[in-house]
Amino acid sequence: MPGACAQGLIWGIMAIGVYITFKILDLADLTVDGTMATGGAVCVMMMLSGHSFGVSLLAAFIVGCIAGLVTGILHTALGIPAILAGILTQLGLYSINLRILDNKANQAINVDKYNLLVSLRYIKGVPFYKNTILVVAIIIAILVGVLYWFFGTELGSAIRATGSNNNMSRAQGINTNAMKVIGLVLSNGIVAFASGLYAQYQGFADVNAGRGAIVIGLAAVIIADVIFGRIKGNFAFKLVSVSFGAIIYYIVLQIVMWLGLNSNDLKLLSAIIVATFLAVPYLKSHYAPKRTVKKGDNADA
């Protein structure tokens, strides 16, 4: 169970990245399926060549930002629909990820030989300050703090406005294309950073690490929405609840595995969970309307 917690927290960081595009910008960005592998690949290869985890994670973040930039340009400057732009970047990243990993499907990093920030070995029997759950929780706290500040700035507000109402934003002089690009860059940077942590946690970077990542990210965002959505909280609370959403997701997975499903079934299960959580609000408003629900009436972000 602590393992599920630690994994959930790391994916919680990733889910915060997804929240920026999916909830704030109202874009479904599939790039993250690529960046969730890229970040780990960059981080592990950097560490294997002697860099510290700090520098390596920073590099992972920057490479993720670049991936987001590519999707952003494909979408805004070249007019490719957001979903397709994300898929194209993600597909291209697969080859790039293999190159980064020196044409191997995965690269291991030994926890005994390298100084890792997080690891599944750092859950029990380590000094408390090295405990992965604590470390990741602190990272999330810092990240939420920074994002809370950022989305309260003039620029951050403009990004939120873009996601809320494109027409209005342009009428108010906001370059909506630029805002979308900034959002995609930031989101993918955060996802790649999470990927770097996840690779350290697992002890290896894997070219397939990102498969279905968007679904897990969405699951966390949606679970948070369903469970904590009714609580009136500020933006920071929403971000924290997203990381709790990821933890809940991993705990549910753990329980299901105890019940006898094997790990090969997890992807199907994830898909079913997300489809269900996405469908429920729609079906509710469709078949049991309590009040007229208009687009934009929901009170998030």
Added chain:
Amino acid sequence: MLELKNIHKTFNPGTVNEKTALCGLDLKLNEGDFVTVIGGNGAGKSTMLNAIAGVWLVDEGTITIDGDDVTKLPEHKRAKYLGRVFQDPMNGTAATMQIDENLALAARRGKFRSLKKGITSKEMAYFRERLATLDLGLEDRMTTKVGLLSGGQRQALTLLMAALVKPRLLLLDEHTAALDPKTASKVLDTTQKIVEADNITTLMITHNMKDAIAHGNRLIMMHEGNIIYDVSGDEKKNLHVSDLLAKFEEVSGGAFANDRMMLN
């Protein structure tokens, strides 16, 4: 101050849906003009406003505002000249953001958006003051999400936002058409107040001929992508709805009798 010269715009050129919306349109506004725009469906009224706002680029012609050629400027860069209110109340505000946040966005129209605070406490006091002038009680609900406001409240707020930074030109695209008659007349009063307070040059499309006559100092009528009638001053003041109807019938051979705009 605004000058449209020989504006042409055709939608879906070369397809079965080809539609010439503006065809050689010329218009010159003077500083402080409050112009009402009428015309049947498809006359090119909204297209003209969208051309000025830069929703898309025109096929031909030039648009200058206060001597600046804005013909090639993208929409968001023209925003510094323009305040806009749309027909659909949902369009002019960000529903998922608070009233004060929406005002803060409007307060930065045409300015660079940096990493400074999105709303300062000084601004809050100013917003409260301005909201109070609407007389809708919104000044006590500054942190309410705009999505929870009624259509009329949203239009009034959008108007306030459009004029928060004095625009060189205010574009009102049938901004009362989606409201019930009582709310519509209230929003129109607010419009009049805001326009007069700052002496804002205004282009207002309306489907209501009485409103078109009662407001502003100049009235233009559009038909098939061009201006066919342009009156101002005393001549406009003495206009009657029947005069306008006669004018409509003259150019369209009576087709306007069936138009939804009629008298209402």
